[in-house]
Amino acid sequence: MTRFPVHFEPLSPEQLADPYPLYAKLRREAPVFYDEAHDLWVVTRYDDVLAVVRDTETFSSENAVRASVKPLPQPVLDVLATGWPLTPTLTDSDGKVHKRLRLLVSKAFTPKRIAAMEGQIRETVDALIDEFVDDGRADIIEKFAWNLPMFAITDILNVPREDVPALHRWSVSWLRIMQATDSVEELVVHAEDVVAMQRYFVNALEARVDQEGDDFMSNLLGARVADGEPLKLEEAMRVLVNLIIAGHVTVTRSIGNGLTTLLAHPDQLQVVLHDPTLIQAMAEEILRYESPAQGLFRTVRKDSVLNGVEIPAGARLMVHWASANRDEKAFDNPDTFDVTRESMATHVAFGRGIHTCLGAPLARLQLKIALPRLFERLPNLRVVVGEDTAVRDTIFFARGFKKLEIEWDVTDALTV
Template sequence: MTSAETASCPVHQNFDPLEETYLADPYPTMSAVRAEVPVFYSPEVDMWVVTRYGDIESVFKDPGSYSASIGQRPVFPLTDEAREIVRGGFHATPVMSDCDPPRHTRIRKHNMKGFSARRTAVLEPKVWAKATELVDAIEPGRVDLVSAVTYPLPAYMIFTFIGFPDADMDMLKRWCGNRMLFSWGRPSPEEQKDIAGNMVRYWRYCEEFVADRAKNPRDDFTSDLVRIHRDDPEAVSLEEIVNVAYGLSFAGHETTTNYTSNIIRRLLTHRSQWEDVCADRELVTDAIEEGLRYDSSIIAWRRITTRPVTLGGVDIPEGGKIMLLLGAANRDPEVFHAPESFDIHRDDSRSHLAFGKGIHFCLGAALARMEARIVLELLAERAPGMTLVEEQEYTFPANISFRGPRRLLVDWPAAT
């Protein structure tokens, strides 16, 4: 018996967010279901799917009724072997995106100090330096901007922010591989086992790293949390700092990689708007906000009800798992004018829900925006004539939440 059988609600038998056509382009399906059945149950994922901006906004604003605790859990059951591997060495507990008040309130307060305007400002010259190094390394001809720029830059910056040594970067990026598939996809038994093993390795690395910072704090985000712990062990524990370092090191680069790649793709597809940006760099900020609205890096997120609720006219029982289709909300015609059009000159794009809303609004939003701004400014300066490779086929990671092209091929012009 599925959880939907405890309530009467519309059921959409054909909605599968892991189906190939949907993964290639989910937006036609999102728009169709938002118009037809704004809230419905999907047996494929055993979740109530919510599509309208107003309904999703109300969920974000009511953490008492809609718990975030489900956010990082695997969508589908793990095999016994994968569960044993995880139990043997992975001890993560909810701390931020999958945590509820009052614990969330306490931990977020201290994390906000680490994401202060001061530390973000300190990082900006480092972002410029790394981005410039990556762009300068590009040779004229065909290049994949994901592997050349949009993947290595956010990974390097979030690892630097946390304090991980440069020498460990490649190893850590390998361990991050397929993490999306584990929690938000439908991995095979063999894939589950491999990913679980890397999760354990990564967790143990974070434990050792935090233990070292506890003895020898430096000028980084982890050390900031360690100092808070030293002043008041009840404020944040070392175990919670390990959890933060582990979670942030994944979330802080995959999402930025995806949305920066998405924005570049959309700008180059809409050539006149790319030319507008190249002619007027003040439009970069508008382009970023429109990219976040039109093609977000997180197209869906999850909540679970703590009590019976009525959402969009549909009754959902306590313990009901909910999928919030952020991609559908960001193209809701009740909120955005001509929502299916990509337009960096619109005046309503900043109302998007790409970074969430309420108590779980993304802490790293300012850092992510800054990284994307620097990349776009550099590309507009160094390669205004670059063009998308027309015959390329875009592929996307097979998961319900995170979306960005695995490769983004462009023809890079020779320097003039």
């Protein structure tokens, strides 16, 4: 077992501010690191991360989004028991169960459906900016960064936009349950939200049973594959919950991370604004440089050896996408933000292997449209200087802002 004097605490103020020096130290000196405090093996090198996600028999996706698998407190379990089991979903299933789910969901969540969203996403971006463009100042997370991906995914799912605030609140509660660090009282409220979200989608799906609809939920219920049963209503509900949550919290973070990264590198921002052919590369580089999903989890099925380190069966392991994306063996000058780098497509911000992000094309489309448009419509955009204007969210495995106050120059030309 590697013992190494490092304090791995993603929620500490220092690591929330800048975790990258720690990742570099781990990659150099303890690439497969056992963190006693969290009872977690942290895998930080690019090649090791790939080795783990490719060996799905040894490294199971069970509890892939749970930092700790300690049982939840009984009052929380009691509330959750009034709903439906939280798993299996795409993200935390293995083998045949995952394959069937992924095939069925892919029948409805098609590249064609995503590509058709472009015009709608452009309209949503402008409509959201219209709401605050005259104000000269806004919390861009609240006013834009979570609304955009929520509208994008709920438009695909054909969910009324007035339900979006509730869906957002329920999604945040779901993440807090996965993290399980809040007080029991708070977790009970989050559990009630999770059950409310389940009920919401069960009702929406029930309304579509035996109907000849052609929207996403109807397609999902109607999806068939050669060697598998169609989705049961409860399974389809879990897919929808999974898509709503995975589909927005990550994009929200990348918008905030993208803005702050571009503002911290004005030369790179100018390069992109003067050469739109670099917009795709900009999106990839933001995802590499400041990965919204810093790492996710695997459960070790059998005694194994990873990069010379023995890991026992039953252990929990964190595959660290963000560290892999800064690995000097995989990227030249990994700590340099460079929108012209050649190896951009090799980043692992969307994961890799059978669980590779299903929504990557949708996420990319939103980033490519939203970020340049914000700079175009909000002249001299900058982060407000002051205390508490840029507040990071406190989710163990994610990196992004809960609040990000920006300001810009308001001129008469903006209001016409």
